[in-house]
Amino acid sequence: MTVKQKLIAHCIYCLIMSATMTACVSLTVTAVNLGFGSHFVEEWLFSWSIAFPVGFALLLALSPLYKRVVNVIMHKIDSNL
Numbered sequence: 548m549t550v551k552q553k554l555i556a557h558c559i560y561c562l563i564m565s566a567t568m569t570a571c572v573s574l575t576v577t578a579v580n581l582g583f584g585s586h587f588v589e590e591w592l593f594s595w596s597i598a599f600p601v602g603f604a605l606l607l608a609l610s611p612l613y614k615r616v617v618n619v620i621m622h623k624i625d626s627n628l
Contacts, residue, residue: 561610565602573598 548556577591 569598569602
């Protein structure tokens with residue numbers, strides 16, 4: 548895979564992961580705080596519209612660091628086996 552393909556794959560991964568996670572979390576928090584009233588969908592979509600860009604940007608920025616941390620942890624686990 549070329550560098551460009553890796554960058555595109557990383558962006559697509561971050562888009563899918565952040566959309567899924569922020570949708571689930573904002574849905575849960577909206578349901579807990581407001582219940583399933585007549586304005587639930589509107590309120591949920593509003594909160595998701597705020598959470599998604601934040602989550603996407605954070606995931607884009609931090610996932611390379613997280614991958615390195617996981618690799619270090621796994622290397623330590625493997626060396627102890």
